[in-house]
Amino acid sequence: MxxxxxxxxxxxxxxxxxxxxxxxxxxxxxxxxxxxxxxxxxxxxxxxxxxxxxxxxxxxxxxxxxxxxxxxxxxxxxxxxxxxxxxxxxxxxxxxxxxxxxxxxxxxxxxxxxxxxxxxxxxxxxxxxxxxxxxxxxxxxxxxxxxxxxxxxxxxxxxxxxxxxxxxxxxxxxxxxxxxxxxxxDAVASNERIAAIRQWIAARPDGCLLPVPLSGKPLELMAILPERFAIHGSMREPVAAQIAAKGAFRAGVDAMLTERLTNALDWSEFDSLPDCPLMTFDGMGSAGPSVEAIGRAADQGYPILLTGHIPPNTPAAELFGTKRAEWIRLPxxxxxxxxxxxxxxxxxxxxxxxxxxxxxxxxxxxxxxxxxxxxxxxxxxxx
Incomplete structure (x- = not known):
């Protein structure tokens, strides 16, 4: 072979x-x-x-x-x-x-x-x-x-x-x-990273931006975000489709995510940045609504938290390198x-x-x- x-x-x-x-x-x-x-x-x-x-x-x-x-x-x-x-x-x-x-x-x-x-x-x-x-x-x-x-x-x-x-x-x-x-x-356990992200978000009650890929990580973040949060409106349907995947989740998680998605606020590029956590895609600011959202957040001093890989030559890398975004890995x-x-x-x-x-x-x-x-x-x- x-x-x-x-x-x-x-x-x-x-x-x-x-x-x-x-x-x-x-x-x-x-x-x-x-x-x-x-x-x-x-x-x-x-x-x-x-x-x-x-x-x-x-x-x-x-x-x-x-x-x-x-x-x-x-x-x-x-x-x-x-x-x-x-x-x-x-x-x-x-x-x-x-x-x-x-x-x-x-x-x-x-x-x-x-x-x-x-x-x-x-x-x-x-x-x-x-x-x-x-x-x-x-x-x-x-x-x-x-x-x-x-x-x-x-x-x-x-x-x-x-x-x-x-x-x-x-x-x-x-x-x-x-x-x-x-x-x-890296040996830092998931529960430690999750606690750090929750603390970071709680310290920014006027809102923050969380760029994420369209699948996977939004579900992980939805499980740990405060009750009131927003998503880019175009994410709602694909995230709902992920939650509907049969047999993909640990017991009871899909029902919890369905409720959280139902209560999430919709946000678009025509709206002001919200006074609560906001998820947009993608996670590197290279494509999708995050291109606009990251640019506006950086210009307005709106806190940005990166939670995944930061490839070189991407908007996320530039923002992190100039300390206009922070990073905590969500495993x-x-x-x-x-x-x-x-x-x-x-x-x-x-x-x-x-x-x-x-x-x-x-x-x-x-x-x-x-x-x-x-x-x-x-x-x-x-x-």
Missing amino acids: RIDLHGGFGEKGRTSVGIASGGKSILLDAGIKVGATGREYYPAIDDAAIAGLDAVFISHAHEDHIGGLAWLLSRGFHGRIFMTAETSAEAAAMLGQYGEREHMQAFAIAAQSAELFSAGDIIDLGGMSVSTGRSGHVAGGVWFAANDGMKSVVYTADVVPDSAVLAMDPIPHCDLLVLDASYGD THPTRQGNVAIWEGAGRPATLGHSCSLTSLSALKQYLPALDDTARTGGHIEI
Whole structure:
């Protein structure tokens, strides 16, 4: 079994993993790298390899996992496309923000034939099967386990083993584990970060801006925000669709989120910034209503809190660098302890880490001795 590292290794963004065995060749995710330009924006896979793919599996609709799908289609991919219904519902909007316009026609045609599955399904390709499970990262998000009958590889995509909102299924035993190493060796527990965010918001009773991705993190924040908060009006329908995802949540959480969304205030660019917490998308200020909201908030001295990854060459990075925005991480990836538990549960296999710098991987290796902290985009391994 050959594993090609097409993106996200030694870097954050353009996450993409190729697996070839049993006469089949598949791609797990096709992301883009926010802040990059030119060829580095897309996965490091050549046209011949693209044309030879039998299938592409998309774990969820965040830009660093799906943003290159339309580009892939424009480069000659004609295989099968697999994703959950929730990911499919969000795909066009995400690609509209991060994909190139000339590639969107190819996606519009291919999207009609995308094959939908649910977390827990096993897809048999003949010569290789792909098992799936809930990721705990977003509603409809999944991890993948590829098996050729002799060897197995688990690609976690983005997972959250300790989310208070979304459920994650256990990772099975495997020969190679490709972990979500987004946070490196960060060991600060979720409850500590949540307490810090609540305290930060409470100290700003006249309102604040919380830029977020359109899926996943809004649900986590809704669970911890004060009773009165606002969202950009265009978020209401997609967030409601996420809450409606069957089996995605911990017990009772979906009912609580439904009530909180019903009571949330609608905000638009034509309104004054509100005297309560305001969520807009996306989380980096590079697209969507956050472009306008971040600019206005910065100009007016309206507090801004960033809670996720801050890529270079983005409005969020510029604001944070000039101290016009603050940052407290709201965990939507595994902490160090979470990844150690995943690795132990998978049988302590050989391990790669994606979505993480080489320096941070080296720090994590102290706790995961089976981790290869030298793997980088463009490389490959065989098991």
